[in-house]
Amino acid sequence: MPSFLLLEAICIVLFAGVPPSLLLQEVHVSKETIGKISVASKMMWCSAAVDVLFLMDGSHSVGKGSFERSKHFAITVCDALDIKPRKVRVGAIQFSSAPRLEFPLDAFSTQQEVKAEIKRMVFKGGRTETSLALKYLLRKGFPGGRNASVPQVLIIVTDGRSQGHVALPAKQLKQRGVTVFTVGIRFPRWEELHSLASEPRERHVLMAEQVEDAANGLFSTLSGSAICTTTSPDCKVQPHPCERKTLETVRELAGLAPCWRGSRSTDAVLAALCPFSSWKRVFFTHPTTCYRTSCPGPCDSQPCQNGGTCVPEGPDRYRCLCPPAFGGEANCAPNLSLECRVDVLFLLASSADATPEGFQWAKAFVKRFVRAALTGDSRARVGVARYGAELTVAVPVGEYQDVPDLVRSLDSLPFDGGATLTGRALRQAAERGFGSAPGTGLDRPRRAVVLMTEARSQDEVAGPAGFARARELLLLGMGSEDVRAELEVITGGPERVLTYTGPRDLFDQIPKLQGKLCSRPRPGCQAQSLDLVFMLDASVSVGPENFAQMQSFVRSCALRFDVNPDVTQIGLVVYGGLVQTAFGLDTHLSRAAVLRALSQAPYLGGVGSAGTALLHIYDKVMTVQGGARPGVPKAVVVVTGGSGVEDAAVPAQKLRENGVSVLVVGVGPVLREALRRLAGPRDALIHVATYADLSHHQDALIEWMCREAKQPVNLCKPSPCMNEGACVLHSGSYRCECQGGWEGPHCENRECGISSHIGAGRVVSVLLFPGTVAKGGSRALTEGVSLRSFIRQTFSGCPLHPRCHAG
Secondary structure, eight states, X not given: OOTTOOSOOBOOOOOOOOOTTOOSEEEOOOHHHHHHHHHHHHHOOBOSSEEEEEEEEOSTXXXXXXXXXXXXXXXXXXXXXXXXXXXXXXXXXXXXXXXXEEEOTTSOOSHHHHHHHHHTOOOOOSOOOHHHHHHHHHHHOSTTOOGGGSOEEEEEEEOSOOSSOOHHHHHHHHHTTEXXXXXXXXXXXXXXXXXXXXXXXGGTEEETTSHHHHHHHHHHHHHHTTSOOXXXXXXXXXXXXXXXXEEXXXXXXXXXXXXXEEOSXXXXXXXXXXXXXXXXXXXXXXXXEEEEXXXXXXXXXXXXXXXXXXXXXXXXXXXXXXXXXXTTSGGGOOOOOOOSOEEEEEEEEOSTTTOHHHHHHXXXXXXXXXXHHOOTTOOOEEEEEEESSSEEEEEOTTOSSSHXXXXXXXXXXXXXXXXXXXXXXXXXXXXXXXXXXXXXXXXXXXXXXXXXXXXXXXXXXXXXXXXXXXTTEEEEEEEOGGGHHHHHHHHTSGGGEEEOSSHHHXXXXXXXXHXXXXXXXXXXXXXXXXXXXXXXXXXXXXXXXXXXXXXXXXXHHHTTSOBSTTSEEEEEEEESSSEEEEEOTTTOOSHHHHHHHHHTOOOOOSOOOHHHHHHHIIIIISXXXXXXXXXXXXXXXXXXXXXXXXXXXXXXXXHHHTTEEEEEEEESSOOHHHHHHHHTTTTOEEEESSGGGGXXXXXXXXXXXXXHHTSOOOTTSSOOOOTTOEEEEETTEEEEEOOTTOBSTTSOBOSOOSOTTOOTTOOOOOOOOXXXXXXXXXXXXXXXOOHHHHHHHHTTTOTTOTTOOOO
16 A cells, blocks of 8 residues: 555645735824824833833744844833933843843933843843743842832733733733733734733733834823823824734635545545645734824914915924915015014013913914014014013013024023913003113104913003003003903003914914004004905996096005005906906006006996906906915905996806905996896995095995905915816815926926927027017017016916026
């Protein structure tokens, strides 16, 4: 009988390699949150009386490479421990076939010594006898430790593949008050790690392969159990969905194969089909919850204004990608330089009721304000004082070298606590807050006190406030809605009070404060960002004389606005027998230039169509290409005699749906129903009896425009994306998804298409004369067309390309 009889044919197939980048534990959060978790891991610090013992698996199933990663994890944890004899003590035991004490808890008294000793640990090899190591601790306790007089933390770093029973000794250790963390290494068996760890187990089971994440999870749990405090108050421990993987070897039936079997009754050999099995290493997933600490990122407060995109560059630094109109300013903010001559004393509440958090907000506001307002040509001077029970002048008015020096002084300004004696602080600020101010009367600059508080005063404020105002001090108040009434008493009226609900809302008050400091009270919204287009009826039904009165009315309105590319932009469209853009939003950069251009607007005559003119504004004027700015409120003011408005209701609604407010000023015996349809559901209509009466309705128009300028803005309406790019809102900002080879923040760039034969490094020079045609091209620079618009049209797609220059 042959000796090769087989009872079963078995084929064993092993997957020898696993991708090294495979994550065995993955926290399902955004990339931004992962960055915040990583930042928080570097900020953690545990300084308390606690004994920490590392129990590190040095068996063959772990291997030398994974053992080195275990050491790296232990060293990372030590980086966040205040290792001193009276604070944190650290010891280490390596186990395999038997436990071996590497160093006891009382061996080293500094972080450097402990980390150096961990680095010197040598891999043992052998069986995974986790139970023997646990029983060693049950017999001898924490070597060199302080017993139960301080909290005891055991950190077991293992693959969870013990060759003995571990549940009972682990339970006995935990019953003695030991907090047990299990940290997986290599391809851990999660079930065993869970049986070893303290409750709640999802907070005490970690993965050493992701070192920063594991350290974060460890200290997040320690801070929650009051063993030690690890982060600043702004950081929070939050649950996140996560997934753990286990690599296991499983057997499965692969099929049947011919084999030979012996027979009991005869000596014959029988042929048969035998099962054919394979062994595979497969990953099993275990959904769970991971608790991690994350700290506020530099972009959480959304510091980039006017549609800018915030890009974090570290735990406390960021940069803003700004729209073109705001690219030159910090945080994409409008230029808010204080051009008036004013001395400003910021008076910050530093009492217990004001809270440290509110005090930090106030300091951050002042820092942003001075950076924006104190530019090289500013004639303003600033000082800072804090108060609780007493007034302390931290920075006397004007006594600083430069803005960075002033900001450094603010950084070192401490929070006091104590009583909130606002009345006393106001009187002291009036008496000595401005030092020996130069000159008197007309020679002295305007003096202002900006009171920032979220706490009601514990003393009387009306008398001291009257005393301060009697000394010609302008009092302005900033605070929460809870203290509005008291601030109105202090400042003398609601128009001198600014309220806010949070940090972002507070920082948005900077333009308003600038306006209140420099402008004498009058109607208007000087510092409010707005893209404003006037649409004037220049048809035959109006006539040239009445059109001139329209021009005069619009000029008076324009005087109320601070016209520059960072605050208010004004454009003008006239319509009659045709529609004409007299000047675009970005054509004139100052109020004087706008006033001159308004005077030169042409009277067209002919039969007008308001609907056609509104569609022209929709397609050509209220666009990024036409000079409109993303994230800035937009409004159109239609001034008409009423003829030709029958077709305007639908185009006006189209503008409103695109984020543009529309107001109608109807003059004379107009078609009221047609105008009401044009004015829309909010009935944004002003009716004027005659053209001579337009000036009497100026304040109502200005009030409407300023109110519209404060409405919430959809950053994608109108779309800031050029060349058919799609605008997508994202985290308080937007991004443009470009098509057809276009690129750039607003899909404004592509390979220069002026001439296919222009080589790299060449400079295109175009000599232009008004009213002529450029050589080799078909565009003419004519009267009334700005050079900027001509260049934008001629070199479409090329302004930012390194090979394209206009000179």
